[in-house]
Amino acid sequence: MFNMRTHRPQRLYAGVHTRTRQRLTIQSVHELSVCQALLMQVAEIAVGRGARVVERITIEVGPLCGVEPALLASAFAVARIGGCAAEAALLIESTSVTVSCMSCGAQSQTKPNRLICALCGGFRTRVVAGDELRLRRVELRMPESRLPLA
Ligand SMILES: [Zn+2]
Numbered sequence: 001m002f003n004m005r006t007h008r009p010q011r012l013y014a015g016v017h018t019r020t021r022q023r024l025t026i027q028s029v030h031e032l033s034v035c036q037a038l039l040m041q042v043a044e045i046a047v048g049r050g051a052r053v054v055e056r057i058t059i060e061v062g063p064l065c066g067v068e069p070a071l072l073a074s075a076f077a078v079a080r081i082g083g084c085a086a087e088a089a090l091l092i093e094s095t096s097v098t099v100s101c102m103s104c105g106a107q108s109q110t111k112p113n114r115l116i117c118a119l120c121g122g123f124r125t126r127v128v129a130g131d132e133l134r135l136r137r138v139e140l141r142m143p144e145s146r147l148p149l150a
Pocket residue numbers: 101102103104105106117118119120121122
């Protein structure tokens with residue numbers, strides 16, 4: 001169906017229950033639009049720097065940002081086709097969840113499903129990290145760096 005080097009969607013969907021597969025498909029629409037927005041941003045950077053080819057894109061994905069890294073990787077394999085990032089690798093760096101406690105003022109790392117203060121156990125916390133989806137680095141191949149054709 002798609003000319004992809006990786007076969008993640010097939011592997012991801014193979015053997016899963018129909019209801020789960022349906023949920024994954026609906027979710028991956030979200031991941032696909034996230035990828036399209038990401039690739040637009042990357043294309044702007046590439047054009048701005050005079051590069052035609054994007055080699056690698058690094059993004060930070062927090063556990064609370066609402067994007068599933070595995071689905072994002074699958075969506076990226078589809079979304080990149082035909083653009084300047086068609087050959088680009090996607091590196092997903094997962095970040096951890098940090099909360100700021102409104103009771104004791106401390107900042108601590110916690111689990112995504114348990115947003116309490118690690119110091120006093122307070123539940124009145126504010127998420128300060130872990131909900132981000134951030135473009136961290138774009139590696140470009142510049143036309144000058146190409147070996148001259150002899
Ligand atoms: Zn606290």
